[in-house]
Amino acid sequence: MKLPERGLYAITQTGQKSATAILDEVAAAIRGGAALVQYRDKQPDDAVALATALVSLCHQQQVPLIINDDVGLAAAVAADGVHLGRDDGDIAWARECLGPEAIIGVSCYDSVDRALAAQQQGATYVAFGRFFPSMSKPLAASASQESLRQAKQCLQVPIVAIGGILPENGAELIAAGADFLAVIGGLFDHEPELAARAYQRLFEPLG
Numbered sequence: 001m002k003l004p005e006r007g008l009y010a011i012t013q014t015g016q017k018s019a020t021a022i023l024d025e026v027a028a029a030i031r032g033g034a035a036l037v038q039y040r041d042k043q044p045d046d047a048v049a050l051a052t053a054l055v056s057l058c059h060q061q062q063v064p065l066i067i068n069d070d071v072g073l074a075a076a077v078a079a080d081g082v083h084l085g086r087d088d089g090d091i092a093w094a095r096e097c098l099g100p101e102a103i104i105g106v107s108c109y110d111s112v113d114r115a116l117a118a119q120q121q122g123a124t125y126v127a128f129g130r131f132f133p134s135m136s137k138p139l140a141a142s143a144s145q146e147s148l149r150q151a152k153q154c155l156q157v158p159i160v161a162i163g164g165i166l167p168e169n170g171a172e173l174i175a176a177g178a179d180f181l182a183v184i185g186g187l188f189d190h191e192p193e194l195a196a197r198a199y200q201r202l203f204e205p206l207g
Contacts, residue, residue: 001064001080003103003124007035008199009160009180011068012054013188014041019050023057025192030061032196034187036180038083040068051077064103071097081105081124091121105160110143112150119157126155127182130163131173135185145176152177167198174202 058065064080074082081103106118115126161178
């Protein structure tokens with residue numbers, strides 16, 4: 001499944017939640033307009049079972065499912081791709097494992113140079129952040145909106161913004177160059193369908 005052009009990028013919030021609750025929340029986010037979903041789970045009980053169920057759920061709604069960090073899991077459950085951090089292996093290896101059509105995202109933090117290198121190596125999208133204080137990644141280094149603006153001028157691949165993004169501050173990141181807003185707490189700390197609609201409305205003037 002191909003990467004959409006832009007929209008809300010929902011990232012699962014899995015801590016202390018049952019698989020059923022996670023699936024219900026993701027389904028609600030998709031009903032609200034989430035364009036892309038990432039399965040992120042730092043302490044999974046049964047990652048294969050949950051990831052398989054998420055792939056099925058997302059594909060029923062024509063929404064791609066990305067796996068965070070784990071190329072092997074992405075291959076095992078036939079996910080649409082993987083998101084790679086600094087220590088998660090290289091793009092060429094992920095492409096070899098997942099195939100030429102796989103979506104491969106790369107965390108670039110606040111480095112336009114890293115994003116340019118990732119694009120050169122075949123990344124499907126690049127991600128910058130965190131932009132605002134984040135409960136999910138409280139110790140992550142900050143990224144600047146100027147980096148987004150610079151990246152937009154020199155990159156051809158889509159740009160994801162992540163970190164503390166709310167409906168109230170997301171529009172400024174889109175204006176600076178973000179094609180996707182990646183959200184965890186701002187979506188799943190609330191009623192996901194309604195929250196997703198609030199984020200998705202930020203993209204409507206661009207349509």
